[in-house]
Amino acid sequence: MPVTDTHRTVDAVFKLESAKIIATLTRMVRDVALAEELAQDALVAALEQWPASGVPDNPGAWLLAIAKRRAVDHIRRSRRLERKQEQLAHDLAHDRDRQPGPDSEHDHHQDDVLRLMFISCHPLLPTRERLALTLRLLGGLTAGEIARAFLTDEQTIAQRIAAAKRTLADARVPFELPPGAELAERLVSVLEVIYLIFNEGYAATSGDDLMRPGLTLEALRLGRLLAELAPQEAEVHGLVALMEIQQSRSAARTGPSGEPIPLHEQHRGRWDQLLVRRGFTAMLRAREIGAAPGPYVLQAAIAVSHAQAASAEDTDWARIASLYEALARLLPTPVVQLNRAVALAHAHGPQRGLDLVDSLTSDPALRDYHLLPGVRGDLLLRLGRSAEARREFERAAQLTRNVAERAFLLRRAEEITVTDASGPTLGQAAQDFLKCEDFTTPTVRSYAQTLRRLCRALGEGQPLHSMTAQQVARVFAATWPDAAATTWNRHRSAVRSFCAWADLDDLTVGLERRTGSGHATRPLSRTQLDALFGRTELPLRERTLWWLLHESGAGVTTVLSLNVEDLDLDDRRARTGGTWVSWRSGTARLLPALLSGRTRGPLFLADRRPAPARTPAAADLCPQTGRRRLSYERAEYLFKRTTKSLAPSADGYTLSQLKPRGS
Amino acid sequence: MRYLMTTKASSRTPDDSLFAEMGQFIEELTASGALLATGGLEPGGLRLTSVDGEITVTDGPFTEAKEAVVGFALIEARSQEEAVEHARRFRRIVGDGESEIRQVFSQ
Numbered sequence: 001m002p003v004t005d006t007h008r009t010v011d012a013v014f015k016l017e018s019a020k021i022i023a024t025l026t027r028m029v030r031d032v033a034l035a036e037e038l039a040q041d042a043l044v045a046a047l048e049q050w051p052a053s054g055v056p057d058n059p060g061a062w063l064l065a066i067a068k069r070r071a072v073d074h075i076r077r078s079r080r081l082e083r084k085q086e087q088l089a090h091d092l093a094h095d096r097d098r099q100p101g102p103d104s105e106h107d108h109h110q111d112d113v114l115r116l117m118f119i120s121c122h123p124l125l126p127t128r129e130r131l132a133l134t135l136r137l138l139g140g141l142t143a144g145e146i147a148r149a150f151l152t153d154e155q156t157i158a159q160r161i162a163a164a165k166r167t168l169a170d171a172r173v174p175f176e177l178p179p180g181a182e183l184a185e186r187l188v189s190v191l192e193v194i195y196l197i198f199n200e201g202y203a204a205t206s207g208d209d210l211m212r213p214g215l216t217l218e219a220l221r222l223g224r225l226l227a228e229l230a231p232q233e234a235e236v237h238g239l240v241a242l243m244e245i246q247q248s249r250s251a252a253r254t255g256p257s258g259e260p261i262p263l264h265e266q267h268r269g270r271w272d273q274l275l276v277r278r279g280f281t282a283m284l285r286a287r288e289i290g291a292a293p294g295p296y297v298l299q300a301a302i303a304v305s306h307a308q309a310a311s312a313e314d315t316d317w318a319r320i321a322s323l324y325e326a327l328a329r330l331l332p333t334p335v336v337q338l339n340r341a342v343a344l345a346h347a348h349g350p351q352r353g354l355d356l357v358d359s360l361t362s363d364p365a366l367r368d369y370h371l372l373p374g375v376r377g378d379l380l381l382r383l384g385r386s387a388e389a390r391r392e393f394e395r396a397a398q399l400t401r402n403v404a405e406r407a408f409l410l411r412r413a414e415e416i417t418v419t420d421a422s423g424p425t426l427g428q429a430a431q432d433f434l435k436c437e438d439f440t441t442p443t444v445r446s447y448a449q450t451l452r453r454l455c456r457a458l459g460e461g462q463p464l465h466s467m468t469a470q471q472v473a474r475v476f477a478a479t480w481p482d483a484a485a486t487t488w489n490r491h492r493s494a495v496r497s498f499c500a501w502a503d504l505d506d507l508t509v510g511l512e513r514r515t516g517s518g519h520a521t522r523p524l525s526r527t528q529l530d531a532l533f534g535r536t537e538l539p540l541r542e543r544t545l546w547w548l549l550h551e552s553g554a555g556v557t558t559v560l561s562l563n564v565e566d567l568d569l570d571d572r573r574a575r576t577g578g579t580w581v582s583w584r585s586g587t588a589r590l591l592p593a594l595l596s597g598r599t600r601g602p603l604f605l606a607d608r609r610p611a612p613a614r615t616p617a618a619a620d621l622c623p624q625t626g627r628r629r630l631s632y633e634r635a636e637y638l639f640k641r642t643t644k645s646l647a648p649s650a651d652g653y654t655l656s657q658l659k660p661r662g663s
Numbered sequence: 664m665r666y667l668m669t670t671k672a673s674s675r676t677p678d679d680s681l682f683a684e685m686g687q688f689i690e691e692l693t694a695s696g697a698l699l700a701t702g703g704l705e706p707g708g709l710r711l712t713s714v715d716g717e718i719t720v721t722d723g724p725f726t727e728a729k730e731a732v733v734g735f736a737l738i739e740a741r742s743q744e745e746a747v748e749h750a751r752r753f754r755r756i757v758g759d760g761e762s763e764i765r766q767v768f769s770q
Contacts, residue, residue: 005744008742008743008744009744009747009748011742011744012740012741012742012744012745012747012748013744013748015741015745016745016748055751057755058755059748217739217741220696221695221696224694224695224696225695227694228694228695251769274699274700274737278696
């Protein structure tokens with residue numbers, strides 16, 4: 001056999017076996033990084049020997065045997081000779097106890113692979129690192145292959161994998177299944193990683209192609225593997241069912257030039273019945289377990305409903321709408337609500353759907369989400385409001401980062417013939433307005449920022465004279481929900497000037513002028529502070545932050561940038577960015593409880609771990625809890641909300657007012 | 664990528680241990696998603712021939728028993744080599760004989 005062919009065979013065998021090999025070695029050497037290195041050694045040995053000796057009878061067993069031998073060699077060489085040898089002796093004895101049937105050995109490997117999955121999806125790791133490490137360790141993919149799948153370069157992936165291994169080693173993450181209650185929580189993380197890999201392949205968020213099939217297949221493979229390893233978990237089968245059925249539509253969901261075809265227009269004959277059937281089987285397994293349906297089982301049930309309908313018209317939309325309602329109770333995200341709106345529109349008419357969609361347009365989380373105007377455009381079109389529909393499709397096209405999808409949305413917009421386009425559009429008017437000669441450069445820049453946002457939210461094609469104050473109020477609520485008073489008022493006055501220039505009614509009538517700024521420089525009085533600090537029922541993090549701001553007089557960003565390792569608790573001070581922040585007894589009393597054993601990372605942490613797409617820099621992530629640094633905006637918002645009842649203007653205070661008087 | 668593996672009659676006469684080994688193999692491969700469909704084929708079968716638009720149906724068998732395809736498996740694999748690896752494991756169970764692998768082009 002030519003050498004290159006043998007190389008490809010070695011590669012194929014390694015991909016099939018690597019999870020098992022690395023898992024087994026990790027149990028022996030208790031170190032994922034080392035285990036992976038040893039597995040690589042075995043791979044190299046195969047590449048050297050197989051071209052000459054031929055592929056062995058049982059290539060998987062061959063690789064595992066070589067890798068194990070390397071592991072034993074390593075342990076012998078290792079400096080902590082005795083301890084590890086004891087461990088090894090123990091393991092070997094253990095092996096013998098379990099001896100010798102192929103079944104028990106099989107189970108043994110299975111458990112190890114499951115442990116490895118929990119490690120590579122450990123919540124300690126940022127999501128991007130979890131994805132890369134999982135594909136590496138459990139999928140057997142090289143850094144180069146992973147990089148190509150994620151449209152990034154090999155070095156980036158190699159760095160992510162290395163960083164992940166380092167974090168796991170530093171934290172001494174044990175190679176064992178999470179105990180009892182923790183298992184369910186950790187399983188959520190594993191399922192999330194698999195579904196993210198799937199979605200990255202299925203609904204490519206960027207790039208030219210709508211799908212990158214390699215990733216969907218890897219995710220399916222991992223899901224099926226997990227279903228074998230943890231067969232008693234309904235959510236695992238739910239996820240598998242969901243992926244199998246989504247994947248069954250892969251040939252039908254894009255047209256000849258790569259454009260997306262919506263579900264109800266897909267040619268159902270092209271749905272892969274083999275995968276649909278696998279999906280149904282997985283769903284049955286999930287149902288047999290009988291637990292209350294979790295988010296994946298519910299999403300799978302929705303996919304099953306679609307797959308069961310012989311034609312788009314046969315779809316049981318009422319059932320799907322009720323499944324989305326149940327899902328929205330578990331995952332009350334705007335995206336789920338948006339899908340629910342689509343189902344409601346099908347079940348009970350477009351107006352019902354539009355009502356729900358309109359209630360979402362002021363949600364900041366959906367501000368730049370292209371599917372919102374996409375869905376809205378669809379519903380408007382069905383209601384005969386074609387001019388508005390066209391604008392929504394244009395907006396959706398502007399917001400998506402996927403080339404094929406953008407082309408598709410623009411074509412939908414062009415297909416709509418609009419007859420009532422009279423007078424100038426918002427986009428044109430905004431441009432003319434900014435060209436006005438009597439503005440200074442900073443004003444133009446500031447006005448441009450406001451109007452750009454307005455155009456993006458409402459569509460440049462919106463006829464100027466059809467704009468309403470209600471629309472503007474919604475844009476403000478979605479775009480600048482937590483803006484400081486000065487920022488808010490700046491945007492508000494930009495719109496007012498624009499209206500005056502364009503001879504429109506004042507469209508800002510729905511917007512209150514914010515008054516926070518008047519107080520911003522005035523520190524709180526003793527009485528106000530006492531009222532605030534007297535409220536010990538408030539969260540510890542908030543109280544500590546406020547005490548620290550008050551006692552140190554330091555800036556909010558400075559205090560939020562503090563790291564645990566910067567603190568000198570005895571001297572009641574910390575060094576950050578070249579300055580000292582010092583505090584007194586109020587802060588000192590609260591700090592130890594806030595730290596609760598943490599030794600490094602950001603002092604003030606956000607409540608939740610970052611969303612997958614928003615993984616922050618390592619410096620802003622707590623290595624122990626995986627949470628990110630508390631942001632200025634969030635801290636300000638929480639303070640404002642808490643102090644609303646105390647502030648005379650009912651707007652709440654700003655954090656800078658916590659500075660001591662006279663500072 | 665999908666591959667169709669067809670198999671001709673093998674030397675090993677089926678016994679309990681072959682069934683057990685094969686059962687486990689099929690179960691594993693199905694669970695991992697590599698095996699999408701599989702089945703055995705009747706020895707004879709029918710042949711349909713079109714000549715000048717006229718279709719004739721003939722009863723089998725058409726080939727020597729050892730040349731006839733007796734089973735098939737539809738396999739999902741990352742690469743041809745991976746498909747071969749699965750087929751290799753299959754051949755090790757059934758003993759001497761012949762299988763063919765061909766990629767199935769998607770619809």
